[in-house]
Amino acid sequence: MSLGKKIKLRRELLGIGQVELAEITGIAQSYISRLENDKFQPTAPVICSLAKGLKCSTDYLIGDSDERRKAG
Known part of the structure; x- marks a missing residue:
């Protein structure tokens, strides 16, 4: 999910x-x-201001939540 979509989703x-x-x-x-x-x-x-205003972490906003890591 893109940063923009995360901002909008969290705001909503x-x-x-x-x-x-x-x-x-x-x-x-x-x-x-x-x-x-x-x-x-x-x-x-x-990003820090947005995270504070959206009551979330900066990691949430900039992290790649769609990425799936495989073990091994």
Whole structure:
């Protein structure tokens, strides 16, 4: 799952809109929209702000949750 999809999914699970997330994080709503649409890759400080605002870990946002590792 892409970073943008993770941001949108988490935001929707929390029941907040882009404007509210923007207010919580101090990140412009237009930038959040672009992130959710995978138009930009955020910097580390932006990822940290998003994780805090979305009440999740930075690992969740940037980790490759679709990757499956095989033993051996």
